[in-house]
Amino acid sequence: MTNMRMTDAQTQKREIKIAARDVDVFYGDTHAIKNVSVDIADNMVTAFIGPSGCGKSTFLRCLNRMNDTIDIARIEGRIEIDGEDIYAAAVDPVLLRARVGMVFQKPNPFPKSIYDNVAYGPRIHGLVNNKAELDDVVEQSLRRAAMWDEVKDRLDQPGTGLSGGQQQRLCIARAIATAPEVLLMDEPCSALDPIATAQIEELIDELRSNYSVVIVTHSMQQAARVSQRTAFFHLGTLVEYGETTQIFTNPEDQRTQDYITGRFG
Numbered sequence: 001m002t003n004m005r006m007t008d009a010q011t012q013k014r015e016i017k018i019a020a021r022d023v024d025v026f027y028g029d030t031h032a033i034k035n036v037s038v039d040i041a042d043n044m045v046t047a048f049i050g051p052s053g054c055g056k057s058t059f060l061r062c063l064n065r066m067n068d069t070i071d072i073a074r075i076e077g078r079i080e081i082d083g084e085d086i087y088a089a090a091v092d093p094v095l096l097r098a099r100v101g102m103v104f105q106k107p108n109p110f111p112k113s114i115y116d117n118v119a120y121g122p123r124i125h126g127l128v129n130n131k132a133e134l135d136d137v138v139e140q141s142l143r144r145a146a147m148w149d150e151v152k153d154r155l156d157q158p159g160t161g162l163s164g165g166q167q168q169r170l171c172i173a174r175a176i177a178t179a180p181e182v183l184l185m186d187e188p189c190s191a192l193d194p195i196a197t198a199q200i201e202e203l204i205d206e207l208r209s210n211y212s213v214v215i216v217t218h219s220m221q222q223a224a225r226v227s228q229r230t231a232f233f234h235l236g237t238l239v240e241y242g243e244t245t246q247i248f249t250n251p252e253d254q255r256t257q258d259y260i261t262g263r264f265g
């Protein structure tokens with residue numbers, strides 16, 4: 001998988017998809033994210049790494065307003081996608097989440113058929129006009145999630161009956177069925193075995209040709225394999241952000257160095 005890394009020149013010219021400025025997040029009195037500013041490039045995989053509790057998931061959830069669902073969470077600062085403030089009053093968080101899809105740590109298919117899991121988003125957002133179009137979206141989404149051949153003859157069977165790795169790919173198919181622009185993944189492989197993990201990692205690499213992908217991972221090997229940019233968080237701050245190769249071979253900050261060499265975390 002070494003050829004998946006881009007050169008500095010290639011990454012420099014990438015467009016900024018998400019721009020976060022001076023973001024703070026509080027859960028009641030807990031200050032979970034402290035003054036984080038970051039530009040996330042389009043058509044790239046950005047990895048968020050850092051010790052447990054440093055705020056990776058919290059910051060990820062800010063990017064599609066999932067923190068809105070937590071009563072005690074409060075966010076300050078500004079986050080733009082394609083220059084548009086996603087916290088503006090006019091933005092409907094439900095529509096935002098169709099544009100900024102999310103895949104969670106534990107595969108969480110709906111208790112519905114494989115077909116209906118993928119068809120759910122396009123149906124509720126009115127993205128298709130008829131059954132033939134819906135069939136097409138379901139097939140294309142499952143193909144892109146690299147599982148069409150495995151499930152095409154059992155689309156009416158429950159998604160919950162699939163293996164863990166298949167369920168996670170089904171959740172990815174469900175997330176991409178609404179044609180999102182950004183895909184957020186919160187430790188998507190932590191419940192999977194090495195073979196399923198390798199399949200998801202390959203898939204992530206393919207997905208970046210169409211999406212901006214942001215992945216939270218505890219595995220530094222995984223961050224090094226799948227991402228082109230890496231952000232290292234520590235105690236709610238963004239300590240260092242840059243080319244993945246640079247972060248892993250020549251970090252600027254001692255805390256990054258200590259983390260990637262296993263001295264803490």
Ligand SMILES: Nc1ncnc2c1ncn2[C@@H]1O[C@H](COP(=O)(O)OP(=O)(O)OP(=O)(O)O)[C@@H](O)[C@H]1O
Nearest residue numbers: 027030032050051052053054055056057058059070
């Ligand atoms: N729903 C919540 N209510 C209250 N505090 C929370 C909530 N979610 C996270 N926190 C707190 O915010 C801080 C950051 O947590 P977060 O889950 O974002 O870290 P993380 O880096 O993703 O951790 P991990 O790697 O263990 O998943 C922690 O102090 C955590 O206890």
